[in-house]
Structures are given as structure tokens and as C-alpha cells.
Amino acid sequence: MSQSLLRHFRLRSHPFTRAAQRDGLYRHKGFTEALERLRFTVELDAIATLVAEPGCGKSLLLGQLADELQQKSWAVHYFAHATVGPFGLVNVLARKTGLAPRRSRAETALAVSAALLEDERKHLLVLDEAHALPDDTLEDVRLLTIADFDRRSPFLLLLAGQPSLDDRLAEPTHHALDQRITTVARLSPLSLDETREYLRVRIDMAGAKGLPFFEEDAVAALFDASAGVPRRINHVATSAMIVAASRGRQTVGAQDVHDARLDRGRL
Template sequence: MYLYHFGIKELPFTLTPNTSYFFGLPSHKEAIQVLLTALKTGEGFIKVTGEVGTGKTLICRKLLNDLPDPFVAAYIPNPYLTPSELRRAVANELSVVLTDQTDQQEFTQRIQQRLIQISQENKSVVLIIDEAQALPIESIEALRLITNLETETRKLIQVVLFGQPELNQKLSLPELRQLKQRITFAYTLQLMDSDQVYQYVKHRMKVAGYKGADVFNDQCSKLLFKASKGTPRIVNVLCHKALMLAYGEGMQQVNVKHLKHAIVDTEAAEPIGNKLMLFTLSAVAIIMLAAGGYLSWLRYSL
């Protein structure tokens, strides 16, 4: 694609959460600090919420990578599970073998034995659940019962919930008030401001191997901020499309025109200026890339 053109080793704006691109936005750093502090104090439930695309999964994976040695992590990325499926997922993460006939009582006994074993090794178990807003109400109650397991001095398992704002609404239901009362630490992720967008884009280009002058100047960063409202995922989408257009024109820097085309082509972006444009990004990109390929063919043919 445009890797060679910009002198980079990999695509800098993919949507896959990659901890090597962790920028350390103030909101993200604060969330990590809150999580580590809460875990060290032995709290039962910890909650991190944020809008779609604010970097929850990235922080989740960063936490998994940075957990201190005394912690044993169990990770559930897709929590749309029945109570039975959730219990089995937790057991599997903790290397507890369950049979098809294992009932709730036997599950509790086996899990407790495993948790006590880990505790005797001077370690703590933390269960990390991503996209927690997808947990069915019955499964949330099953999760609460799992966290009832404790010694006389501390909990045998801690739970970190990552979720969209809908998680807050679900936890406000009367039938989940017991679990809500157990959430002792909570953090809400914030969106980026204009300067943070500029630094974020620059950081990702640098991690990808770029070494030249800014590809996205200050004017482009301000436009990125307006169109994305500071949401990292939307910034990534717009930057990737803008880089494609700049490459198609043989340019080393992205300009406002490239970004405006990218914005029009991205449904999640906030419309900027005139909504009516002659071509969609896909059509413009095809034309430009074709023209670039044709010029290259001419050079080698002459």
C-alpha cells in the first residue's frame, strides 16, 4: 500500500488494539493508575467505562501486559455468556477442569480450591472482562456469587469490568444493586483534545517507523479533532484514508482536501463543511492510484 512511499514498516492506523502503539493519553494513564492502585488494595470490583472507540480494549490489554508478578490474570474478551458458560470460561482461564455434569455447587468448590491454592502461593487472581455491557443480567449475578469467595482477610478473586456507558445503565437496575455497591473504584475514559490528537497521530507515525517532517500538520490535526470529536478509533480511520489519498497523489504530506474526502467517506465522522462532494473517497482513491501506476509504467517504458 503506502508503506514504502512514507518510509514506514507497518500500517500506523489499524483498528486492532496494539499495545506497542500505546500513547499514554492522560485519560489512559489515569485509568491504568486507578486500576493498578485498586488491584493492589485488594478491592472486589473495579469498573472502567468509555464511549465506543475510546481505547478500552487497548487499556485492557495494556493492563494484562503490565500486571505485577503477584497477580494471576483470567481474561474474558466476549462476555455474552449464560451463567453456566461464564462459570466454565472462568474455570478454563484458571485451569480448573469441569465435566458436563458439574453443577453450581461442585463448580464453586473446585474454583474455591483453585483460588485458595493460588492464594497460598502468595498470588492474587484478577478476572478481567472486556465489553462487560454485553453480560446478561443473570450472568452478572453469577459473577457476583463467584466474588463471594474469600478468606478471613481478603477476597480470593478481583474483577475488572471494561464496558461502554450502557454498562452503567445495566448496573443501575434494582436487581443488580448488590453488585453495584461492591464497585469501589470506577473510571470514565475521556476523549482527546485538539493538541492530543496532533501528538497521538505523530506518535503512531513514529512507532510505525516514520522519520520525516510531520505528515499531518496542525491544520489537519484541528480538522481531525472536529471530525472525530477526539475519538481515537475515528482518528485512525480518517488518517488511514487520508494517507491513501496522499499516496495516490504522490504527496509526502496530507492536506485538508485529503481529510475532507476521508471525512465524507466515513459515516462515523462528524460532517465538516459542504456535505455534497462529487466523488466518494473510494472512487477518488482508485482514480489517483491508477494514475500513479500509469505514470510509473511510463517512466519504466521510456
């Protein structure tokens, strides 16, 4: 956000950037419940999935969990669809643990699992965008989770992705992996009341604490425009602020939100 726009609304910082989200994380009911489910799963050294529509805060929740575990001396290994690469998850993880790949993926998986079990630290393996992972990578996951004859897991495994992840895991090919999942955590869009509170938290963090900013009809319009998805709220709210400022307004109204949507070609 330009300095002139910040001055217009008397704000210290942009209320709707990713940096603002990290500094003033809004822990709504769904976020808190999903995080608590994963915290309980941590104690079990089990397998969990985190499912969310794009823009609902999955990355923020993963970051929160990883930060908490790293403060407790956990080793966190993060992979996304694009970072696994052509060598496969097993081989990439082997290199991260200082091992040379063995003759087969199964042997490499056993060697990796044994190395992690010998490590005094606990390990979290996060596979983000798991709904888009190729079948070979999900098979690597299964190989990594069958070490030590099922007596002890070498790591906590967290598969995170969009709702289509449910369908992927339900495929017969991945039935063995699906059976091992202990916990499913889900992030849903915000309700109207949560959208109102989300906006308040963001604006307060940006320096307008206690000042009127989004008119009530604007809150309803933002909720309608975004369907409660935080990332969409951020984009539409910023556009509406620009429209309001161009009109010399100190507060954002429903018409500003509507016109911002028209500017983007969306009703």
C-alpha cells in the same frame, strides 16, 4: 498499507494499525489516570469497572494491566460476552481451574472461590464487554464475590464495557454487585492537543520522525472527523493519506481529510 504508499511517504510501517498501537502506545492523560486507578485497586483485591466509548483504547489498557500483572506471576482470566457461552461464567471458570461443576451454581461458585484462595498466585478476572453480559452472568459474578463471608476476595475483578455498563449495574437486580465496586476508571476521547500528539507519536514510530506530515489544518479536520476517538482517527487518517498520495502530495492537508470523509459518505 501497501508498500507503494509506504514508499510515497517514506515510512517503514503503517502508523495506524493495531500492531502500531501496541508498539508505540500513546499514554495520554486519561489513559494514564485510568491505569493508575486500576493499579491502586490491584493492591486492594477489590472490584473495579473500566468504562469507555468504543474505540477509545479499552482493550489496550486491559492488555497493559494484564501484562504488568502476569510479569508479577498473577494468573489472568479473560472473558468477553461471546466467550462465556451457554454454560455460565461459574461453570466455565470451574473448568479452567480443574473443578467439576457442583449441583448448583452457588455451590460451584463457592468451590471455585475456595480453589482460588488456596492457590499461591493472585488472580485477575476480567469480564470484557460487561455491558452486554446477560443477567445470569452478572449473578454468577455476585456469587463468586460472596465467598468466605466477605472476609477476603479470591480475585481482583474487573468489569469492562461501554458507558451503558453504568446503567446495567444501577438496575435493582444488580444492586448487591454494584455496592461492592471500589473503583471506577473511565477512558474519554482525546482532546485536540492530544489528537495532535497522538498523530505525531504514530508517525514517528512509523519512521517519519521530525518530518512534516499532517498539516495543522489537517489535524483540526481529523479531530473534527473523529471526535477524538483513536480508532476513528486511525481510519480517517489512513484514508486521508491515500487521498494525499493519489494527488502526489507528501503532506496531508485539511482538504485531503475532507475528501476522505466524502469518499466514506460522511461530511
